[in-house]
Amino acid sequence: MSATAPPTKPLPNAATAAAALAPGKRQLLDAALRLCQDGRALSSLGLRELAREAGLNPNTFYRHFNDLDELGLCLLDEIAGQLRGPLSELRYAAAARSELDATPRPQLLGLDMGRGRQVVHETVNLFFDFVDRHPHAFMVGVRELHGPSPVLRDALQRMMDDFADDIRRDCRKLELLPEGLAEHQLEQLALLITHTLFRQALDYLMQPEQHTLIRALTEEHVLMLATGAAVLQHVDQLRLPVKPAKSRDQR
Amino acid sequence: MSATAPPTKPLPNAATAAAALAPGKRQLLDAALRLCQDGRALSSLGLRELAREAGLNPNTFYRHFNDLDELGLCLLDEIAGQLRGPLSELRYAAAARSELDATPRPQLLGLDMGRGRQVVHETVNLFFDFVDRHPHAFMVGVRELHGPSPVLRDALQRMMDDFADDIRRDCRKLELLPEGLAEHQLEQLALLITHTLFRQALDYLMQPEQHTLIRALTEEHVLMLATGAAVLQHVDQLRLPVKPAKSRDQR
DNA sequence: ACGTTAGGTATACGTTTGTATACATCGCGT
DNA sequence: ACGCGATGTATACAAACGTATACCTAACGT
Numbered sequence: 001m002s003a004t005a006p007p008t009k010p011l012p013n014a015a016t017a018a019a020a021l022a023p024g025k026r027q028l029l030d031a032a033l034r035l036c037q038d039g040r041a042l043s044s045l046g047l048r049e050l051a052r053e054a055g056l057n058p059n060t061f062y063r064h065f066n067d068l069d070e071l072g073l074c075l076l077d078e079i080a081g082q083l084r085g086p087l088s089e090l091r092y093a094a095a096a097r098s099e100l101d102a103t104p105r106p107q108l109l110g111l112d113m114g115r116g117r118q119v120v121h122e123t124v125n126l127f128f129d130f131v132d133r134h135p136h137a138f139m140v141g142v143r144e145l146h147g148p149s150p151v152l153r154d155a156l157q158r159m160m161d162d163f164a165d166d167i168r169r170d171c172r173k174l175e176l177l178p179e180g181l182a183e184h185q186l187e188q189l190a191l192l193i194t195h196t197l198f199r200q201a202l203d204y205l206m207q208p209e210q211h212t213l214i215r216a217l218t219e220e221h222v223l224m225l226a227t228g229a230a231v232l233q234h235v236d237q238l239r240l241p242v243k244p245a246k247s248r249d250q251r
Numbered sequence: 252m253s254a255t256a257p258p259t260k261p262l263p264n265a266a267t268a269a270a271a272l273a274p275g276k277r278q279l280l281d282a283a284l285r286l287c288q289d290g291r292a293l294s295s296l297g298l299r300e301l302a303r304e305a306g307l308n309p310n311t312f313y314r315h316f317n318d319l320d321e322l323g324l325c326l327l328d329e330i331a332g333q334l335r336g337p338l339s340e341l342r343y344a345a346a347a348r349s350e351l352d353a354t355p356r357p358q359l360l361g362l363d364m365g366r367g368r369q370v371v372h373e374t375v376n377l378f379f380d381f382v383d384r385h386p387h388a389f390m391v392g393v394r395e396l397h398g399p400s401p402v403l404r405d406a407l408q409r410m411m412d413d414f415a416d417d418i419r420r421d422c423r424k425l426e427l428l429p430e431g432l433a434e435h436q437l438e439q440l441a442l443l444i445t446h447t448l449f450r451q452a453l454d455y456l457m458q459p460e461q462h463t464l465i466r467a468l469t470e471e472h473v474l475m476l477a478t479g480a481a482v483l484q485h486v487d488q489l490r491l492p493v494k495p496a497k498s499r500d501q502r
Numbered sequence: 503a504c505g506t507t508a509g510g511t512a513t514a515c516g517t518t519t520g521t522a523t524a525c526a527t528c529g530c531g532t
Numbered sequence: 533a534c535g536c537g538a539t540g541t542a543t544a545c546a547a548a549c550g551t552a553t554a555c556c557t558a559a560c561g562t
Binding site: 024056059 | 508509510511512
């Protein structure tokens with residue numbers, strides 16, 4: 001009962017989080033998002049082009065940003081705000097639901113495969129529902145992750161790391177993985193899951209006709225990763241209960 | 252003994268594969284690679300900029316390409332030629348080496364964890380050695396995978412699929428995974444490994460001080476994936492040995 | 503009532519871009 | 533010897549770009 005949907009959320013249907021933004025600034029940010037919607041990269045946008053799309057004077061851009069990178073950062077902040085909180089809530093909701101269904105499940109190597117499957121199924125599907133509701137955010141995000149601007153790349157990288165950290169924390173708290181799993185392994189697992197999810201989100205957005213397939217495949221991928229991590233930890237525990245486990249071979 | 256290094260390869264140290272390329276064309280391609288080396292995307296290059304870097308007249312570009320996409324495709328073809336063959340050979344060499352060392356290894360769920368670990372260790376390290384030798388290729392490749400140009404994206408996607416297919420084929424032939432693994436699962440596994448490898452290659456190239464760390468982590472990732480796939484297959488086999496095994500839940 | 507500041511506009515300048523047309527050079531088949 | 537196609541160069545031009553300067557207007561504290 002520790003996790004239920006928050007009660008009376010105002011539910012802002014779009015980017016309405018940070019109020020009191022100058023109207024021009026908003027228009028510019030929206031214009032940027034709009035221009036990126038069909039595959040463009042943030043860094044390929046021009047100052048003038050942006051203003052044109054926003055229906056503003058080119059120079060208005062300068063009132064709010066010095067740089068295109070600055071606009072990019074602003075946009076990413078907004079996106080991050082839209083993603084992090086809600087996604088973690090989704091995870092909690094899914095876990096809470098699976099808590100109710102407390103029937104014993106098939107076990108393997110000490111981990112509850114059944115519950116894992118169900119939680120993965122739910123969270124992955126909730127994730128894609130979320131992607132459906134915020135298409136541009138993922139478009140821009142994943143694109144800029146490997147984009148040309150170092151500033152934006154770093155920001156995105158940080159954002160992904162935060163996201164992975166949320167996953168890691170939630171996995172621990174909800175006990176979705178064996179408690180013996182080393183922290184650094186859980187960290188790597190969370191990172192892999194994050195990257196997988198985001199990459200698949202892009203595919204998902206770009207091939208609307210394969211939505212159900214991609215959802216199923218992604219489920220499988222995440223399950224694969226989680227299982228692998230759990231089993232490997234198990235094996236490691238059997239193999240080297242004594243050795244200092246430092247310094248791999250010649251590398 | 253079925254797999255040894257091919258005997259007398261001329262070993263072209265760089266892009267010398269397709270001979271008889273007009274000198275201007277070569278210079279342009281090289282210039283593009285050079286300009287992409289520090290984080291630029293192919294699609295962000297200008298026709299004139301390219302010619303300038305190559306020390307040529309802007310119009311020379313038109314002699315060889317109609318479009319920037321055309322140059323991109325040409326470059327990607329060249330890169331693909333450099334990667335596919337050699338990488339598969341590397342895998343064979345590693346597997347052959349592990350065949351010699353035929354000591355029995357710890358088993359888990361019917362798969363040879365020891366041999367798996369070793370093969371992963373070797374192939375991942377060989378992969379990164381290869382990355383060291385072809386930095387620009389990976390830079391450009393991974394970048395353009397999520398880049399703005401649909402043409403290049405598709406080409407890259409196809410290239411990745413081919414690469415994954417090589418992995419899949421080699422895994423089958425070298426019996427690195429339980430023979431019960433369904434074809435479509437092996438396919439997904441190969442895709443995941445491919446994407447993981449390439450993404451890590453980018454990180455690897457951009458953070459030279461963390462080379463050894465990234466190598467170790469990538470090993471872990473691949474091992475995680477492979478183990479997960481193997482175990483999941485095992486579980487599935489136990490769970491539904493009777494059912495028609497079609498149609499999971501409401502997908 | 504006044505000055506200051508933020509937000510938005512108008513115009514202008516120099517640069518770079520993509521593209522077009524015309525010209526020079528080399529190799530090569532007949 | 534001639535022509536011709538392939539390659540590379542020179543020059544030119546319209547468009548788009550980033551940037552700078554100057555002006556307009558509304559809000560606000562004092």
